[in-house]
Amino acid sequence: MLYTMKELLAVARENQFAVPAFNISSHEILRAVLETCKETESPVILEIHPLEIEHLTDLYLATLRRAACEADFPVVIHLDHGETVGDVMRAIHNGYTSVMIDASKKPYEENIKQVREIVRMAHAVPVSVEAELGSIGVMNYSAEGVEQVVYTDPAQAKDFVEKTGVDTLAVAIGTAHGLYPKNFVPKLDLKRLAEISRLVDIPLVLHGGSGNPDPEISQAVALGVCKVNISSDVKSVFFNECRRVLAENPGIYEPNEIFPRCIAAAKQVIQHKLGVLNTLGKRNLYR
Numbered sequence: 540m541l542y543t544m545k546e547l548l549a550v551a552r553e554n555q556f557a558v559p560a561f562n563i564s565s566h567e568i569l570r571a572v573l574e575t576c577k578e579t580e581s582p583v584i585l586e587i588h589p590l591e592i593e594h595l596t597d598l599y600l601a602t603l604r605r606a607a608c609e610a611d612f613p614v615v616i617h618l619d620h621g622e623t624v625g626d627v628m629r630a631i632h633n634g635y636t637s638v639m640i641d642a643s644k645k646p647y648e649e650n651i652k653q654v655r656e657i658v659r660m661a662h663a664v665p666v667s668v669e670a671e672l673g674s675i676g677v678m679n680y681s682a683e684g685v686e687q688v689v690y691t692d693p694a695q696a697k698d699f700v701e702k703t704g705v706d707t708l709a710v711a712i713g714t715a716h717g718l719y720p721k722n723f724v725p726k727l728d729l730k731r732l733a734e735i736s737r738l739v740d741i742p743l744v745l746h747g748g749s750g751n752p753d754p755e756i757s758q759a760v761a762l763g764v765c766k767v768n769i770s771s772d773v774k775s776v777f778f779n780e781c782r783r784v785l786a787e788n789p790g791i792y793e794p795n796e797i798f799p800r801c802i803a804a805a806k807q808v809i810q811h812k813l814g815v816l817n818t819l820g821k822r823n824l825y826r
Contacts (some may be wrong), residue, residue: 540825542613544637544667544766545706547582550741550824551765556817557708557745560617561809562585562770563593563603567798568777571805573606580822581813582613584766587625589618592633600633612822617669619768627657631666639709643671647695654703662704669766672699673711675746690731697738702724707742707766710735712759714747727755729762736763744768753815760816769812774804780804 551558561572576583585603587595600616607614611677618630618638627638638655647789654670661668670728673691693708712728712735736743742765745756756767780801784791791797811818 540613540635541607542582542615542825543544544584544615544617544663544669546667546763547584547615548707551582551821552742552763554821554824555761556821557760557765557767557808558582558615558818559585559816560586560615560619560766560768560810561585561773562591562619562768564594564699564774566599566651567802568773568805569603569606571773571777571802572605572809573610574802575806575809575813576612576614577610579813579819580612581818582825583772583818584615584617586619586768587635588620591619592629593780597629597633600635604634614823615667624657624780627661631661631664635666637667637669637706638646639669639671641671643674643709647699647754651702654699654705658706659705664794667706669707669709669744670699670703670705671709671711671744671746672696675709675711677716688730691735693731693734693738696735700739700741700759705741707744709744709746710738712745714745714751727751728758729755729758732759732762732764739763742766744806756815757817767812767816772812776808777801777805 547558562568572583580634602802604616607616615637616635618626619633620641621630621639622641627640630638638661640654642653658668672695674689689711696708712732713726743763744766745759745764746768781797784797
């Protein structure tokens with residue numbers, strides 16, 4: 540069942556759960572996500588970063604869209620961190636039902652101007668739009684984020700949403716993209732999140748959802764976060780299992796001998812995240 544982000548998250552917001560947005564960088568990770576959501580009857584967001592679509596190629600979107608349409612649970616196909624009009628138009632052309640335009644590194648008024656223009660174009664299709672205010676940090680190899688986090692200002696968030704008409708807003712409250720260093724425990728500014736949620740009447744998004752303590756993520760959901768981006772936690776487990784399988788079986792080379800165990804490892808993480816976000820079994824809330 541293919542949904543727009545606005546449709547999907549309206550139900551999540553009303554029922555106080557969040558939907559995970561898993562980055563799809565390979566067909567094996569797509570399988571892990573879809574199989575887990577089918578087994579647990581959970582809605583999901585399949586998101587693809589511009590760098591990931593460069594690897595997958597546009598041809599792959601026909602496969603992904605067919606899988607989403609044939610799923611018996613709600614699915615959104617989302618552009619993650621599009622930075623240009625070209626990124627957005629490519630996604631719309633390929634059949635995404637939601638796009639993110641990330642102009643958060645630009646001055647505030649330029650961010651508003653670019654987001655408002657994307658909203659005008661996307662809503663005409665109709666496709667949902669996510670924007671970001673503030674800046675999410677970056678860890679290790681991540682291609683997203685900045686070195687220094689700029690926290691989202693609650694009053695500015697209210698002004699931004701009113702002026703752009705955006706459907707969802709990614710907020711900066713202390714997370715970072717990528718994996719956190721060993722022994723580093725991030726601390727979310729939940730008081731700031733509560734104030735943003737009080738002032739902003741649309742679903743909020745948390746980027747950098749890997750590596751944060753589960754109780755804090757659950758608290759963020761209770762305070763209005765309806766979408767949580769998860770990439771590194773799934774990819775790291777998947778590829779660590781790949782390394783283990785290949786190290787223990789140096790003679791194998793068939794994908795069907797290698798990847799099933801990697802998919803199984805990823806599915807455990809995916810199901811855990813669905814539980815943390817209170818998403819498990821929420822398919823029954825959708826028509």
